[in-house]
Amino acid sequence: MSGIKIECGVNDCTHNNMCYCSLGKIKVKGLKAKVSDQTCCDSFKRASILEDLVGKTEITNADSIPVSSFIKCEAIVCNNNAKGRCSLDAVQVDNIYGCTSCDKCEDTCCTSFIAR
Numbered sequence: 001m002s003g004i005k006i007e008c009g010v011n012d013c014t015h016n017n018m019c020y021c022s023l024g025k026i027k028v029k030g031l032k033a034k035v036s037d038q039t040c041c042d043s044f045k046r047a048s049i050l051e052d053l054v055g056k057t058e059i060t061n062a063d064s065i066p067v068s069s070f071i072k073c074e075a076i077v078c079n080n081n082a083k084g085r086c087s088l089d090a091v092q093v094d095n096i097y098g099c100t101s102c103d104k105c106e107d108t109c110c111t112s113f114i115a116r
Helices: 049-054
Strands: 005-008 025-029 070-073 090-095 108-110
Touching: none
Parallel strands: 005 090, 025 070
Antiparallel strands: 090 108
16 A cells, blocks of 8 residues: 555544545645644545435455545644655544534644654
């Protein structure tokens, strides 16, 4: 399997497929971020009630885990940022601390962020 696995703990994002991001690429914002809570997934889109009812394709084995081609990263002080792209093979995106439901990008964060 090639590509980047994006583990997603943002359950109310339309791109979340069994705790993995189904997008081919995402963008992480956080130009002035010094900690992960100051980053956010700019690709977040709140799922509609209909999408919640219909469900997603079931992930049955490692080969069916969605992968992304790249992650554009604006968090310039992140140790994993390599010229605007994430250098990791696997990334974790979650709800920001204390947020149980996400309505906007700022309610999410890249928990793989590590300051230089």
